[in-house]
Amino acid sequence: MARTNPPFMTGVPELLLLRLLANEEMYGYELVRRIQLVTGEAIKLGEGVIYPSLYSLEKAGALKARRKKVGARERIYYSLTRQGKKRLSALEADWQRIRDAINLAGDTSAA
Amino acid sequence: MARTNPPFMTGVPELLLLRLLANEEMYGYELVRRIQLVTGEAIKLGEGVIYPSLYSLEKAGALKARRKKVGARERIYYSLTRQGKKRLSALEADWQRIRDAINLAGDTSAA
C-alpha cells in the first residue's frame, strides 16, 4: 500500500544524494548501495526513489550527468554543479534548523 | 503557492504535538503558540496544520478531547491516551533512527 510519506523522510533522499555526489561522481545503482552503507542500514532508498530524484535534480541544474563505459557496461555518472553545491548548503541549513528545533523542544518537554 | 512538503517536516507536527500533550493537556490555539516557543521560533505550525492533526490523532485514538469552560470561553483540551503514548515512543524511535543515520552519513562524507 505504498506506505507513502513515512515520518521524517521528506528531503532526506535529496540531502543524501547531494552529499555523496559532492565528494565523487557516482551512478544510480551505486548510490542505492552506498546509502545503505553510510547510514548503517538505517536508511534504504530503492531505485524507485533514487532514479527519479537524480533526474529531477539534473533537470533543476543541481547535477550533471555523463555516460561512461566501464568494461562492457555503460553507466551514467552524476556529479554536483555549482548550483548543486549551493543547493546542498541550503538543505544542510534547513536540516540543522529542524533537527536543532526538535532537540530543543524535546529537552524542554523532558525537563 | 503553498510550498506543501517542505524538507524534513514530515512527521514533525505529529511528533511535537504528542510530545507536548504527553506532559499536560492543551488546546489547539495554545499549541500553535507553544510550538513556536519551544522551538525558538525555528518551527511555526499554523492552525491549518494543528487542528487537522489533532482531529486525526483523536480519530486514531492517540488523543482524547474534553471541552472545558475557562471563564466564558470554551476550549477543547487534548491529552494523550495510552495508545498515544505508544505512538509517541514509536515516533521518537523513528526520529532517532533517521537523525542518527543522517549524522552518520554526514560524518562519513565529511571525512
Next chain:
DNA sequence: CCATTTACTTTTAACCACGAGGTATACGGT
C-alpha cells in the same frame, strides 16, 4: 463602540517517497 486578540474550523492543492514491476546484459557455477 470599534479594533484586536483569542479560538476554532474548513477547503484546496501539490509534493514526494515508495513499492512493484519491467528490460537487458554480464558472470559464475556445473
Next chain:
DNA sequence: ACCGTATACCTCGTGGTTAAAAGTAAATGG
C-alpha cells in the same frame, strides 16, 4: 550450453501530509 544471480537502468500509480488562506464568532481593551 544452461541457468540463476547480480548489475544497471527505468517508470507508474498512489495517497498521505503539510500548508496557506479565509471564514466565524466571542471577548477584551482603549
